[in-house]
Amino acid sequence: MSDACETFLQPTRTSYDAIAKDYTDSFPSGLSHPLDHALITAFAELVRANGTAPVADLGSGPGHVTALLHEHGVPAFGVDLSPTMVTTAREAHPGLRFHVGSMTSLDLPDATLGGILALYSTIHIPDTHLPATFAHFHRTLLPGAHVLLAFQTAAEPGHLHLTERFGHEIDLDYYWRTPEQITETLTGAGLDLVATVRREPSDEERLARAFVLARRPGGGD
Structure with missing residues (x-):
């Protein structure tokens, strides 16, 4: 892992270790x-239609969505940067697999994943590191396999740095991006766009949400 990556990975890891319990209590379903x-249900259907290879839930947090994929008949495992989040997920879902890792340097063999899910986890990665991250997605996906991303979005890209959340001191950067920006980076990594969805903020959400579905070419195209 490069020193440049570590400059943002370490504060992100430490911040989520600090807020893991409160975050889990505040977002009980994920x-x-x-x-x-x-959209998760549709993603699961696409994964099942392409075979039985496992799905990596990247930035899995407390493991809620990993468990939901499992309920939909998808073999899924979680990867999270925060050891405390991984411990929380293992305790809540003892029958599933979770381990500490970073999507910026996936320690997984080439062409072995039946899908990648990254819900609100790429939001902590600076723009300069997204192309290499998505290249890892392409490398680890089987031909024809899908990736589903979710992230906060606005008319223009933006950035926010927080030093406190849930009463804890943190050092966390958030980046919001347009679907077009994410799509351009995904296609630059060799992935094909399948669909984009944008929904307006609900309840206490401040920003709209965007979902981008892409796939690695091949697999009977």
Whole structure:
């Protein structure tokens, strides 16, 4: 792992270690809208149609969505930067697999994943590191396998740095991006766009949500 990566990975890891319990209590399902659930269901159907290879839930946090994929018949495992989050997920879902890792340097063999899910986890990665991250997605996906990303979005890209959350001191950067920006970076990494969905903020959400579905070419195209 390069020193440049570590400059943002370490504060992100430490921050989520600090807020893991409060974050888990505040987001008990990991999904805040029926549309989010519908898109996860559609993603699971695409994964099952392409075979039985496992899905990596990157930035899996407390493991709620990893467990939801499992309920949909998808073999899934979680990867999270925060050791405390991984411990929380293992305790809540003892039958599933979770381990500490970073999507910026996936320690997984080439062409072995049946899908990648990254819900609100790429939001902590600076723009300069997204192309290499998405290249890892392409490398580890099987031909024809899908990746589903979710992230906060606005008319223009933006950035926010927080030093406090849930009463804890943190050092966390958030980046919001347009679907077009994410799509351009995904296609630059060799992935094909399948669909984009944008929904307006609901309840206490401040920003709109975007979902981008892409796939690695091949697999019977």
